[in-house]
Amino acid sequence: MSIAELSFRDRPINMDAKGSRKWVYAKKPSGKWYRRRTLFSWFLLLFWIAVPWIRVNENPLILLDIANRKFIIFGAIFWAQDTFILALLMLSFVLFIVLFTVTFGRIWCGWACPQTIFLEMIFRKIEYLIEGDYKKRYKLDQGPWTGEKILKKTLKHGLFIFIAIAMTNVFLMWFTGSERWLELVREPFRQNLSGFIVMIVVSGVFYWIYSFFREQVCTMVCPYGRMQGVLLDSNSIVVSYDYKRGEPRGTKNEGDCIDCHQCVSVCPTGIDIRNGTQLECINCTACIDQCNKIMHITNKAPGLIRYASEKTIKEGHASVWNTRNRAYSVVLLVIFSFFIYTFVSRPVIETTILRTPGLLFQENGDNTISNVYNLTIVNKTHEEMPLEIRLLSHKGRIQMAGNSMIVKDQGRFESTFILFIPKEELNSDKTEVEFGIFNNNELIETYKATFVSP
Ligand code: SF4
Ligand code: SF4
Incomplete structure (x- = not known):
């Protein structure tokens, strides 16, 4: 092989020795x-x-x-x-x-x-x-x-x-x-x-x-393309040239490859698949079709270029399943099952209750302390939900801004409320309080927040 033919090892095929773009005219x-x-x-x-x-x-x-x-x-x-x-x-x-x-x-x-x-x-x-x-x-x-x-x-x-x-x-x-x-x-x-x-x-x-820019996305930019070196192994089924059958190439030789370069002419990334699996090969199958036509003309069996693993070409047989893809399958099954479980068991609503930033507490004449909270509820169902918020952990009362808490299907509800708790219920300057969100008197979610007092 000449030095020029070996240059595919040093640089992308669509680049010349000076680093300039070589336009690919694919058949x-x-x-x-x-x-x-x-x-x-x-x-x-x-x-x-x-x-x-x-x-x-x-x-x-x-x-x-x-x-x-x-x-x-x-x-x-x-x-x-x-x-x-x-x-x-x-x-x-x-x-x-x-x-x-x-x-x-x-x-x-x-x-x-x-x-x-x-x-x-x-x-x-x-x-x-x-x-x-x-x-x-x-x-x-x-x-x-x-x-x-x-x-x-x-x-x-x-x-x-x-x-x-x-x-x-x-x-x-x-x-x-x-x-x-x-x-x-x-x-x-x-x-x-x-x-x-x-x-x-x-x-x-x-x-x-x-x-x-064209094929350079695949040959130079795409991160997935760059990962092929670590993902592929001798068991991976890729577009391969059967070198055992094809070599020695040329019309006067015994190999099936007549060295017509048709597989190269048709390649959209400009590579020669006969050099082995390369990062630039996007497995587009164009060279399989083109070589099969040549095999037909030369009265030889199709499949000189075909989908096959390196092991299949070398040993004549290989199994699709091996330790590596079995291990990946198990990991995939575990993660996907976990996804299904978390998805199916996710709550029908998602509540967030946070004290309004910048406000501390207020002492009221009726012997209560009050805090102001911001409330966000996301309704994940396809039905409108009338909701109600109650304090579960202490005696106290909630005063909502607005009258009703009706959350539209797939909608988001945002509001503010004031929580009043009698002083005798509080024994620290920071108390954890628990709220319950009810739909038709049925508790569907609880949420914990902090209540501050003197
Ligand atoms: S198309 Fe087939 S016969 Fe022609 S060079 Fe490519 S591999 Fe050889
Ligand atoms: S499969 Fe497509 S990209 Fe790969 S060598 Fe053949 S023609 Fe080129």
């Missing part, structure tokens, strides 16, 4: 695996667009309302008070991805990662349609600015900008919900100027990523 993929990925990507894209419009109990299927600290995931609502439960869910998701990576390599990158789906299934398809396959695109880019080139580039980048804006709007809906998004669209943009500027910036970033 248009086609074949069985590409068709499967295309179908799956349509399903994911449809799901992504539909989510803010799908309703479960009148709520969006998924809503990440950061401003109101309210998250809805498949109809289940999580408030700021549920951060621990949400963290368990996120941890389960991360572990699931890790388990999948250990077992099936970067299947996520090739099949489900938004970066791959947007780039390969939307932006590149538009590019192929307008500018043609890789040789035509290369010629167009290298050629002079003719009328045809200006027209093609304007059309392509115009569509890219339009799609980038559309993408930003769909993502916005995930954070605001479709109803609020419709309101925002109808309102004069001066009313939401800062939000409008953020939208322009995000759209600009999307446009820049999918027009220029």
Whole structure:
């Protein structure tokens, strides 16, 4: 192998010896695996667009309302008070991805990662349609600015900008919900100027990523891609070149690989899979399809490049299950079970009672001491709840600001109340008091707070 061919060990393939970007002109993929990925990507894209419009109990299927600290995931609502439960869910998701990576390599990158789906299934398809396959695109880019080139580039980048804006709007809906998004669209943009500027910036970033930065997200930026070195092992099923069958390569040699470089031409990250598993490989399967076509032409069995573990290629057989992924599965099962338990057993309401900051106590003429409290109650059910607060630990009385404590479904109730306790009930300057929250005379939650007195 020449030094130039070995350079993949020193630097990303899309970078020259001086560190400058080398543009990847990937051949248009086609074949069985590409068709499967295309179908799956349509399903994911449809799901992504539909989510803010799908309703479960009148709520969006998924809503990440950061401003109101309210998250809805498949109809289940999580408030700021549920951060621990949400963290368990996120941890389960991360572990699931890790388990999948250990077992099936970067299947996520090739099949489900938004970066791959947007780039390969939307932006590149538009590019192929307008500018043609890789040789035509290369010629167009290298050629002079003719009328045809200006027209093609304007059309392509115009569509890219339009799609980038559309993408930003769909993502916005995930954070605001479709109803609020419709309101925002109808309102004069001066009313939401800062939000409008953020939208322009995000759209600009999307446009820049999918027009220029492209595969470098996977090869240089993505932290998940960087972790492959520690996640993958010889048992992981990845897109692999069967070197035992393929080598020695070349038309005059005995190996099945005819060294046609078609697997390299089609690769969106520009790598040669015959060099072994590399961090730049996003497991997109394009080289499998391309090599299978060559195998068909040369009358050889398909699968010279295929999904296989290093062990399978080396020893001819391997089991999907091994100690490592069994251990991850157990950890995942434990954490996910804990999440289910905490989620199912979480209280129907979440109460917070804190003494009003800056106020101490008041001595009253009726021989009582009073403290002022701020009360917040979050109703996690889908029903409106009439509630009542009572003091459980001492004799005393509560005077609410306002008459009723009716908390709307999925709503938040905020109010203030004064607690009066007779002096003889108090024997310290700081007393722990316990409140009970009642719904139709049924105690549903208790809360402890501090009462200060002279
Ligand atoms: S496409 Fe197949 S035959 Fe051609 S170089 Fe790649 S591995 Fe060898
Ligand atoms: S080596 Fe094959 S599977 Fe990996 S990114 Fe390139 S074309 Fe896709």
